[in-house]
Amino acid sequence: MDDVLDEIVTDDARWSFIAGARFVGPDEWRDEAEAIVHRSLHISALVEGLADAADPEGQLINFRPDQFYPGALSDSLRNEHDPKGWKMAYDRFVAMVLMDAAYELTRRGLIAQRGNGGSFDYRLTLPAAE
Numbered sequence: 001m002d003d004v005l006d007e008i009v010t011d012d013a014r015w016s017f018i019a020g021a022r023f024v025g026p027d028e029w030r031d032e033a034e035a036i037v038h039r040s041l042h043i044s045a046l047v048e049g050l051a052d053a054a055d056p057e058g059q060l061i062n063f064r065p066d067q068f069y070p071g072a073l074s075d076s077l078r079n080e081h082d083p084k085g086w087k088m089a090y091d092r093f094v095a096m097v098l099m100d101a102a103y104e105l106t107r108r109g110l111i112a113q114r115g116n117g118g119s120f121d122y123r124l125t126l127p128a129a130e
Contacts, residue, residue: 008106015121017112020128025058026051029124033110036127046101049073050111050122058124062116065098066090 010016015023024032030051037043053072054060070087078086088094102122105111109127113120 014114015112015123016114017123017125018106018109018127021109021112021125022128023058023112024124024126025056026054026124029054029058029110029126032126033105033124036108036110037105040104042097043101043104045073045077046098046105047110048076050124052076054122054124060122062119063122064119065095069094 007019008016009019030047033047033051034044037047049068049072050060052075053068069090074087077088102111102113106113110125112123112125114123115121
């Protein structure tokens with residue numbers, strides 16, 4: 001797949017995303033995003049966690065990975081075989097996985113990003129129809 005990061009645009013609200021992508025809520029995003037990333041296990045897991053953590057407009061404001069991993073992501077991955085109260089740990093390795101996945105989701109037109117000085121925001125997007 002060609003690198004499309006040179007196609008990133010920034011809107012008046014400082015959201016940066018692939019040109020032509022549109023903002024969506026978590027319900028619409030979940031199925032569409034899963035169809036796009038279905039062959040990537042770690043990104044598929046993040047799709048579930050991000051959709052669960054997003055507000056109704058698809059925004060994750062002041063995203064805190066140290067809260068996301070033991071919170072929404074753990075909740076979306078937990079199954080009946082896990083001990084009660086099981087949570088993922090946030091460490092340097094999972095921070096690298098998240099950074100790599102955020103790049104991949106951006107490249108595929110699935111998230112917008114915005115810096116806020118000391119934090120950052122994500123917003124769920126879907127790429128333009130081909």
